[in-house]
Amino acid sequence: MTGDDATTVVEPVGGHAGGAGEPPLVRATALKVHFPIRSGTPLRGTAGHVRAVDGVDLEVRRGETLGLVGESGCGKSTLGSALLRLVEPTGGTVEFDGADVTSMAKSQLRALRRRMAMIFQDPYASLDPRRTVGDSIAEPLSIHGLYRGRGRRRGRVGELMELVGLSPDHANRYPHEFSGGQRQRVGIARALAGEPDFIVCDEPIASLDVSVQAQVVNLLMRLQRELGLTYLFVSHDLAAVRQVADRVAVMYLGRVVELGPAETVAGSPQHPYTEALVSAVPVPDPQRERERERIVLRGDVPSPAAPPSGCRFRTRCPKVFEPCPDHDPVLQIVGGTTSEGSLAQAAACHLHGVTDQSP
Amino acid sequence: MTEPVLSVRDLNVGFRTSRGLAHVVNGISYDVQPGETLAIVGESGSGKSVGTLALLGLLPPGVAKVSGSAVFAGEELIGRSEEKLRPIRGAGIGMVFQDPMTSLNPVLTVGRQIVEAVRAHGPMPKAAARARAEELLAEVGIPDPRSRADAFPHQLSGGMRQRVMIAIALAGDPKVLIADEATTALDVTVQAQIIELIGRLQSEHSTGVIWITHDLGVVAGIADHVLVMYAGRCVEEGSVDELFDRPVHPYTRGLLGSMPLVDDPRPARERDPLSTMPGLPPDPVRLPPGCSFYPRCTIRADERCRTEVPPLVPIAGSSDRHRAATFYAPEGV
Structure with a gap:
């Protein structure tokens, strides 16, 4: 517990991906995305806001995989989209390689978009069913004016398909002719077409069977090694995130509540929510399942339109105490892992010293 | 070993398709003991769900071809008429499915839907059925059951809706509960709640549970006996x-x-x-x-x-x- 450095802004240092001192590839500062709730009555305007992302500071370092975990409605997918400015932030900034993405004109943004891509959960819904997969993969090439000319473009599509383990001979087939895993490979090939530096993988394996999940996870890891990619891996599946991520950020009700190296966040969680989340993930080992202590949270996640005062997790927290309803905790470094070159773990919890962030 | 409450032997299910008969379940046999959990594990298309739907005659009759034997409480289920299967559904064997939003009727309050289930299993005055519905909601861990009974499904969270589905399944006091990917659509912390709930109800009522899932982690935590299915x-x-x-x-x-x-x-x-x-x-x-x-x-x-x-x-x-x-x-x- 490090109660004294309570109000320090957390800037985890070092790590094997991206050296200490090198600026991050992506940086979000005080990022907010609020969605208006339309009132049922016409012309009555809005009935409040869903605070999907509500004040997030986050860095994605060059070459790393940052896992973003949390449960339905915590804002993790919205955060991923906001980093690419696929949804407009309500407040705060996003920088990509030093350039402020949030204030950029659309034309500038388009040029930058080539360097960022997204892989979606359901490749069937994200591919046009009336287009051949070859055409779908070629679309980003024509948007960005890459590999001009039919022959060159066709050659590039074939290369991309080979890169993700598909036969280039299948470029003229339609999405319905592929299995779920193959369609996800098409989605990955399409994401790679612009030769991006940064890819947001939004639940990329959630709709696949277990044995196919492993194939796609291994493919993503191989591509990262070969192409030097930086990933934000958004997932509700902590076990999968542990397999791929160097660092993990845990979200709850629009906020990052814990951040740190994946193995320490999962191995010795410092936020009571992370602790409950880790304990709830089933382990395929009956012996360990019998011995594990499971923290079963009571109640439901509160509405993100009206989050609780103070700490947002306090209504379900098994360790709630006096300061929780009145003070909104700051993400602070915990566990004495801050020495130069090692990785820091941070949690937003009063158990590590009472803090408050002014609204 | 005690007498199994459900005995399935050499169950086969085929679907007539334009390309020929699809062999979806091919010779499955198992026993379900009272108070025990049998996990049936498999990936999409392995036949794990179809096999149990067939027991209750829930497959389209013109399309599905079912053979084999399934003895529940001394009675053969396969080949039974629709009329004679109805009392077994719910009262004998209850089912909880993956997606409570599509299983619940969106325009009826959850209380009304539980009352319907309660009265389907035997005549009961309205007020008594309503009281029983509230009792069931309390049993599945829904706080303030009296007012929650008046809620519509969309007003409840996913975890709450799944609790309502379990309450409906319990209305007939079944001897066997089939949970078909019952926690797949839920978040892990909610999944933990539902697993805990079904475990508690199972030990209180000595229910035999068939837990159908693709998740080996869940299986490790809940199952006594496991059956792995591949291609039926x-x-x-x-x-x-x-x-x-x-x-x-x-x-x-x-x-x-x-x-x-x-x-x-x-x-x-x-x-x-x-x-x-x-x-x-x-x-x-x-x-x-x-x-x-x-x-x-x-x-x-x-x-x-x-x-x-x-x-x-x-x-x-x-x-x-x-x-x-x-x-x-x-x-x-």
Whole structure:
């Protein structure tokens, strides 16, 4: 517990991906995305806001995989989209390689978009069913004016398909002719077409069977090694995130509540929510399942339109105490892992010293 | 061993398609003991759900061809008329499905839907049925059941809706509860709540539970006996410990190896890639002549693998309830 450095802004240092001192590839500062709730009555305007992302500071370092975990409605997918400015932030900034993405004109943004891509959960819904997969993969090439000319473009599509383990001979087939895993490979090939530096993988394996999940996870890891990619891996599946991520950020009700190296966040969680989340993930080992202590949270996640005062997790927290309803905790470094070159773990919890962030 | 509450023998389900008969379930046998959990594990299309729907006559009659035997409380279910199956659905065997939003009627309050279920199992005055509905909501852990009974499904969270589905399933006080991917659509912390709830209800009522899932992690935590399905066949079964500690069938081993572990202490970059199985399950219209897993199998221990369907036989050195359908006999399992 490090109660004294309570109000320090957390800037985890070092790590094997991206050296200490090198600026991050992506940086979000005080990022907010609020969605208006339309009132049922016409012309009555809005009935409040869903605070999907509500004040997030986050860095994605060059070459790393940052896992973003949390449960339905915590804002993790919205955060991923906001980093690419696929949804407009309500407040705060996003920088990509030093350039402020949030204030950029659309034309500038388009040029930058080539360097960022997204892989979606359901490749069937994200591919046009009336287009051949070859055409779908070629679309980003024509948007960005890459590999001009039919022959060159066709050659590039074939290369991309080979890169993700598909036969280039299948470029003229339609999405319905592929299995779920193959369609996800098409989605990955399409994401790679612009030769991006940064890819947001939004639940990329959630709709696949277990044995196919492993194939796609291994493919993503191989591509990262070969192409030097930086990933934000958004997932509700902590076990999968542990397999791929160097660092993990845990979200709850629009906020990052814990951040740190994946193995320490999962191995010795410092936020009571992370602790409950880790304990709830089933382990395929009956012996360990019998011995594990499971923290079963009571109640439901509160509405993100009206989050609780103070700490947002306090209504379900098994360790709630006096300061929780009145003070909104700051993400602070915990566990004495801050020495130069090692990785820091941070949690937003009063158990590590009472803090408050002014609204 | 006590008398099983449900005994299934050589269950086969085929679907008539334009391309011929799709062999979706091929000779499945199992027993469900009171108070025990049987987990049926498999991937999409393995036949794990269809096999249990067939027991309750819930498959479209013109399309599905069901044969074999399923004896529940001394009575044969297969081939029973719709009329004679109805009292068994719910009162004998209850079901909870994956998606409570599509199973609940969106325009009726949850209380009304539970009342309907309660009165379907026997005549009861409205007020008494309403009281019973509130009792059931309390039993499945819904706070303030009196006012929650007046809520519509969309006003409840996913976890709450699944609790309502369980309350409906319990309305008939079933001896067997079939949970078909009942926690798949839920978040892990909510899944933990539902698993805890079903476990508690099971021990209070000595219910036999069939838990159908693709998630081996869930299986490890809840099952007594496990049946692994592949292409409509049982490829391996055994006690939960036997199956996880000494898996024999190459498919079971592949499935276990493909799962990432949350509690492996190594950082991601020091981990080995997950083990994968190449290819896809076979087309149920054209099952391979030998072992259904043969096209994807990396071991292919025996020439017979390609031509003969391996029988489900006990494993040497394990209990006689640990059986696998493979010609491959690994050393020292």
